[in-house]
């Protein structure tokens with residue numbers, strides 16, 4: 374194929390927002406919000422927990438209610454006042470003040486993101502990750518401002534920096550995924566991993582078109598063991614949550630999608646170049662790149678953006694035509710009734726016994742546990758599911 378006929382994907386660009394809303398957290402990490410009835414704290418973020426600030430006061434976007442702060446504000450937070458009363462740690466108006474910490478929030482209202490997600494099967498939350506966490510992920514992945522560094526593949530990213538646990542607990546996307554899949558109880562399909570894409574050398578195989586876990590449509594040899602191809606509306610058994618650590622651009626290998634294909638009820642067509650076929654040695658030399666034409670889409674997004682999409686959506690990694698590495702952090706997320714792809718209990722247990730756990734607030738700790746530990750019921754109470762060495766030995770080496 375002549376060079377100018379490749380990379381013709383249609384670009385959808387999500388711009389860097391000019392401003393972000395604010396989230397106000399109590400010391401346990403719960404979010405201050407408001408309803409028509411008054412203030413309260415919540416363990417999730419929807420529109421109720423969204424604030425605007427002029428630098429002096431906070432305005433609750435949904436109700437227009439304004440709270441004043443004890444001046445001067447410090448980085449440890451502020452005491453908040455409304456109508457001459459302090460706001461207590463449970464959000465009630467009181468004579469006792471509690472400390473609330475302002476933090477980086479979404480650029481748009483959670484309900485707007487949910488509407489887009491439900492309508493289109495994907496949504497991008499531009500620059501949702503706080504700048505300090507983003508730089509920490511660049512450092513750990515050896516990309517961006519830390520490109521001279523190297524990603525240490527021998528240790529799961531979760532155990533290298535608390536920033537990974539914090540982005541797992543990112544509250545707006547957790548809320549969106551719970552709403553989209555219709556269950557409160559959701560799990561990570563695997564411990565989050567970095568996908569670092571170096572400059573293309575013109576020869577290296579390129580990932581083929583596929584749907585993500587748990588569907589894995591288009592990945593030869595795996596489909597029969599997973600979810601049969603089917604069409605169903607309004608019911609999703611998986612959402613992929615990908616964090617753009619680097620800015621995502623067509624030139625640096627941003628993910629290519631067939632947007633809207635989650636609703637097709639089938640995997641990507643073989644002629645587009647699917648899954649494993651593209652992994653075989655020499656495939657690119659013999660068969661060329663997978664489909665890169667205008668019927669495919671590229672979503673461009675600023676660094677720190679979360680792109681979440683219905684796992685059925687056909688996609689593949691892009692081709693990096695810049696000299697700089699492009700990094701993403703990938704997370705397959707499933708309802709509790711799906712078996713995770715990999716064991717998450719092991720990495721979680723190691724995290725629990727590492728000093729990184731102390732860098733999380735109580736809500737982040739709770740979200741990490743609920744998304745990484747699968748449970749079964751017993752008459753005595755819930756049981757945590759984990760790997761059994763003896764039984765693993767049996768299934769690997771049957772007598």
Ligand SMILES: [Fe+2]
Nearest residue numbers: 583584585688
């Ligand atoms: Fe994928």
